[in-house]
Amino acid sequence: MSLQALEDDALTRVYSQRSDLAPYDELVSGGVPRPHNGKLVEHLEAAGSISLKMAVAEARNLIADGGVTGAEAEPWRIDPLPVVLADWEKLEAGLIQRARLNDALYSDLYGEQKLLRRGVLPAEAVLTNPGYTRFAVGGAKAKLALSACDLGRDADGNWQVLASQCENPVGMGYAMVGRRVVAQVFSALHRESELRRLRNFYHQLAATLMEAAPDKSENPRVALFTAGIRSRYGSDQGYLATLLGFALAEADDIITQNGRLWLRTGDELEPLEVVLRCVPSADADPLEFSGDAAIGVPGMAQALRAGRLAAANPLGSAVLDSPALLPYLPRLARELLGEDLALPSPQVWWCFDTDYTQTHLGELVLREIGGRGRVIDGSRLTVPERSALLDQINARPERWCGAEPLPLSSTPVVAPGGLEPRRFILRSFQVWGSRGYSVMPGGFGRVGFDPGQLVIGVDSLAKDVWVGTAASSGAVEPLESVGLRSGHGPVAISPRVAGTLAAIGRFAERASSKARLLRRIDDLASDYASNPGTPGHGALDALLAAASAYTTLKVEARSESEPGQAAAAPTAPGSEAEYVRRVALGEIVGGLRYDVGRLLANTAQVRDLMSSDVWSVLGRLERTLTSADADSDLQAVLGEVVEALLSFSGIHAESMVRDSSWAFLDAGMRTERARFTLELLRTSRAASERLPKQAQEFTAEEVLRVADSVISYRRRAAVGIGPVLPDDAELGLLVDDTSNPRSIAFQYTALAFDMETAGDRELAQAASGLLAPSGWDARMDALDFFGAKLRARHFSRQAPRMQEVS
Amino acid sequence: MRYKITHSTSYSYDAEVEGCYERACLRPRDTGTQQVLEFSITASPAVGYVETHTDVYGNYSTYLELPGGTQQIEVVSTSVVDVWGAGDDPLTATVAQAAALSDRLDPRELADFTSQSRLVRFSGGLRAYSAPVLAPDRPLAEALEELLANIHRDFDYRKGVTGVGTSVEQVLSCKEGVCQDFAHLFVGACRMAGLAARYVSGYLETDPPPGRAKLRGADATHAWASVWTGERWLDLDPTNNKNADERHITLAWGRDFDDVSPLRGIVMTEAKHSQLKVAVDVEAV
Structure with a gap:
């Protein structure tokens, strides 16, 4: 047996003997693997530590290629080892009960309020909670479509509920991302394990949302209501939207009229009947609540109150998440359900009730009610931190709870030295349906960053959680019967989305044009920069002039001379190469990196509309540019950029349905390509005007090269169907030739088709006439005018909101 | 009227x-x-x-x-x-007794009107200002009367210094404000002493300056406080140092200005x- 194999054989054994395992470990017990982990351990040992480390890297790449980000656009992280649960059935029953309890509690707190009136629940525990939404009291009856909670194990391995997470249950998208990544990294293991699939959960959620439509309409419009780029977990929401098949809608996409909400599409309004609310209640409606006015929709709360709109979850569900309610849950379960509470919670001391927390700060986990909802491990606070926290608690004792810390279970993660234990938390999701609540089999697992970390937030290292089919109660796999109502109709898109799609097309094309142009300049510079007066040098000057006009970045060493006379001007040696490098790699507006950055940022905003292939192409593009530095071979870098953007436009051409989404993306691309070609021709012609005929022809050929049309020119010239002189060919091929996909005429024809597709006859007609003016400047003006009209008619945002109080 | x-x-x-x-x-x-x-x-x-x-x-x-x-x-x-004006049945309770009798209120009212709210926060400054006046064993009537008088004496009525988001703490430090600020201050003082108190929004009929005709639009929105005496809600107007009467028209009440x-x-x-x-x-x- 080799040394490597010897070590590998020991992976689980070494892990099982570590002194920092929790009292209950998910993988091993008493020094040997738990029986249900047999297959996992077998794979783990067979793979060995090196393969495990490669699995970590592979997971990281898959996530990067998928464009999945965590908070603040940091890359999302997952440990590739799944956590396999064997005791699911009992847990599932407890979770369903918890969901029913949350629903009954919501219904009473926002309805009759018997619990408060009769003192079953102390009124302060609800009314001092900022999440308690008075505006929602007495409104239309709302179902808690989703219930969620964070779970951890106690020392005996029994599950306890650490906190409910009904207001904004982050992780429904991440759970599926994690499953897909792990299933790919450990494909053999995944194939051999009979797991309960996650997808039923999403089918059920989609069906439940559609059922929630107020008028029971046949084909209700449902949207994920999001804060967009202001969302901390936009990636989770985008992924969830894709899984559910509903569009993301931000405040700007929605308008309230006659007490109802409408989605703004091109020129009409579509009724919006249900929202999956990914915006906190406090930010959902700036008219009623004091949150961020830019995120919310004025009138939304009124529409919800009156039952003209349904939300999952309904407004004010944050009150259910309060740790101050935990001590009352056993009583509430008996009161509301007539049952004993199945899943306990750790003991909690509410600071409003008792000062036990204040005197035992170092032994407890502190949970903030409302605010940022902080969870703090008291034992990890320094003395000054402890006293600062104590001041905050004493100022608002009703906003804080102390909770007995649970040891949690440990589970292995792949670390540089082999397997290391981390404490484990599971976020479970329950969704309402015609058969009551059902539970996502598994959920959004997370582990701490170090072995002793007991407070494990949403931003921690994720874990995929596996539940075997053997652990299923058998009655909860209603895949077929849950079926989505079909006939969703083509999704009309909002001005924000239309504008974003056009920006994607524009920046992709812009980056590609720049890379092509820079590539030629770099090439010419290495051959002709030190040979003034040669035709090649003249062409170099002309392309530099085009580059500085198109990028708005000037060539520094040449700033004193007129572009057309550059041949006579002294040139600092190497300044052209320096310029190319600056435009290609500099972090400047107008530079290539900037365009690619804008392309990525815009794509991230409409991730629900993008094909998943797009992310791996963009990931590659981003890596190419980030890894490039002063020593990189620029030709190679630019070549890779051009290639990646070709794949990008290929995906867009081959895998997008020709609907209005496609049309606006295409329009962005077409207008930009036309603008670039116009600029290239205008500037290079002006620059080479006074040059000898030979230099002019050299320049024209270079322009054809930049526009990727030199082969067509040669082929046509050779068989005698095109002009022999490149500068005539240039005009023919790049301007009027509708058969050349790089010509301006071709862009305008495509643009007219885009506008037809988007349903705008008037702009379609305008696009067809864009080549009518004569002269470069007039044509450029016509294109600019068209762009302004396109923006005004299709991308117009709502006016900003001004808050008035008197 | x-x-x-x-x-x-x-x-x-x-x-x-x-x-x-x-x-x-x-x-x-x-x-x-x-x-x-x-x-x-x-x-x-x-x-x-x-x-x-x-x-x-x-x-x-x-x-x-x-x-x-x-x-x-x-x-x-x-x-x-x-x-019509409220009858003025004499108040017999002490501050502490009235506070204890707030359990006669609906638990929801009790919780809302004795707790802090966004614009009415408890603080050391507020306690220092009000605790001696609202001492537990003082007769409620006397204590409230003195609190009204003190606020009227210590704070100048001035428009434009404070706004819709001004906290009680700020009013205490700048010593001036408008009816809304004084109502918040009064409500906060009562709540800190354990009394249930609510913020009332409404109107006040005003008199024109002596010898002048009343101008159109000269009246204003007004705000005052309402305190639970153990028997009933008593409306008090700290801006004008008096009980609310038949010239006070009530629009709405809540925890503070934000609610109403x-x-x-x-x-x-x-x-x-x-x-x-x-x-x-x-x-x-």
Whole structure:
């Protein structure tokens, strides 16, 4: 047996003997693997530590290629080892009960309020909670479509509920991302394990949302209501939207009229009947609540109150998440359900009730009610931190709870030295349906960053959680019967989305044009920069002039001379190469990196509309540019950029349905390509005007090269169907030739088709006439005018909101 | 007394308004000392959509949508209300006894009106100012009277120093403010002493300066405090150092101004500036 194999054989054994395992470990017990982990351990040992480390890297790449980000656009992280649960059935029953309890509690707190009136629940525990939404009291009856909670194990391995997470249950998208990544990294293991699939959960959620439509309409419009780029977990929401098949809608996409909400599409309004609310209640409606006015929709709360709109979850569900309610849950379960509470919670001391927390700060986990909802491990606070926290608690004792810390279970993660234990938390999701609540089999697992970390937030290292089919109660796999109502109709898109799609097309094309142009300049510079007066040098000057006009970045060493006379001007040696490098790699507006950055940022905003292939192409593009530095071979870098953007436009051409989404993306691309070609021709012609005929022809050929049309020119010239002189060919091929996909005429024809597709006859007609003016400047003006009209008619945002109080 | 109240709020903008959403707390409620006979609300541009419900405190709350297309918005409410003064049965309880008797309230009222709220926060400064006056064993009537007098003595009435988001702590340090600030201060002092207290929004009929005719729009929205005495709610006006009487017309009550602001709105506009004008007429009829 080799040394490597010897070590590998020991992976689980070494892990099982570590002194920092929790009292209950998910993988091993008493020094040997738990029986249900047999297959996992077998794979783990067979793979060995090196393969495990490669699995970590592979997971990281898959996530990067998928464009999945965590908070603040940091890359999302997952440990590739799944956590396999064997005791699911009992847990599932407890979770369903918890969901029913949350629903009954919501219904009473926002309805009759018997619990408060009769003192079953102390009124302060609800009314001092900022999440308690008075505006929602007495409104239309709302179902808690989703219930969620964070779970951890106690020392005996029994599950306890650490906190409910009904207001904004982050992780429904991440759970599926994690499953897909792990299933790919450990494909053999995944194939051999009979797991309960996650997808039923999403089918059920989609069906439940559609059922929630107020008028029971046949084909209700449902949207994920999001804060967009202001969302901390936009990636989770985008992924969830894709899984559910509903569009993301931000405040700007929605308008309230006659007490109802409408989605703004091109020129009409579509009724919006249900929202999956990914915006906190406090930010959902700036008219009623004091949150961020830019995120919310004025009138939304009124529409919800009156039952003209349904939300999952309904407004004010944050009150259910309060740790101050935990001590009352056993009583509430008996009161509301007539049952004993199945899943306990750790003991909690509410600071409003008792000062036990204040005197035992170092032994407890502190949970903030409302605010940022902080969870703090008291034992990890320094003395000054402890006293600062104590001041905050004493100022608002009703906003804080102390909770007995649970040891949690440990589970292995792949670390540089082999397997290391981390404490484990599971976020479970329950969704309402015609058969009551059902539970996502598994959920959004997370582990701490170090072995002793007991407070494990949403931003921690994720874990995929596996539940075997053997652990299923058998009655909860209603895949077929849950079926989505079909006939969703083509999704009309909002001005924000239309504008974003056009920006994607524009920046992709812009980056590609720049890379092509820079590539030629770099090439010419290495051959002709030190040979003034040669035709090649003249062409170099002309392309530099085009580059500085198109990028708005000037060539520094040449700033004193007129572009057309550059041949006579002294040139600092190497300044052209320096310029190319600056435009290609500099972090400047107008530079290539900037365009690619804008392309990525815009794509991230409409991730629900993008094909998943797009992310791996963009990931590659981003890596190419980030890894490039002063020593990189620029030709190679630019070549890779051009290639990646070709794949990008290929995906867009081959895998997008020709609907209005496609049309606006295409329009962005077409207008930009036309603008670039116009600029290239205008500037290079002006620059080479006074040059000898030979230099002019050299320049024209270079322009054809930049526009990727030199082969067509040669082929046509050779068989005698095109002009022999490149500068005539240039005009023919790049301007009027509708058969050349790089010509301006071709862009305008495509643009007219885009506008037809988007349903705008008037702009379609305008696009067809864009080549009518004569002269470069007039044509450029016509294109600019068209762009302004396109923006005004299709991308117009709502006016900003001004808050008035008197 | 019977009053006809006209309350107009107008905003003008330096750019066109695309649309406007308003939440109004402008319809007076019926109370033990007043009855509302008539109410209407109109707007310019004409109201596009309107809907009224009663909130958790029993106030009328109105949702309004106004179309855009103008640079000016005006909301006008008109009410006719009969008001009679509260009887002044003597208060026999001490501060501590009244606080203890707040358990006679509905638990929800008790929790809301004895706790801190966004604009009424407890602080060392507030305790220092009010605790000696509202000492537990003092007769409630005497203590409240002294608190009214102290606020009237220690704080100057001045417009423009404070705003809709001014905290009690700020009012304590700058020693000036308007009726809303004094009401918050009074309410906060009572709550810190364990008394249930609520913020009342309404109107006050005013007299013109001696020898002058009353000007149109000269009245204003007003605010005062209401304290649970153990038997009933007692309305006190710290701005004017007196009990509220038949010249006080109640619109609504809540924990603080935020719960009952007469009119707040979201206006969709590119405008950078807006100008607010409020005109109130309280006319005895």
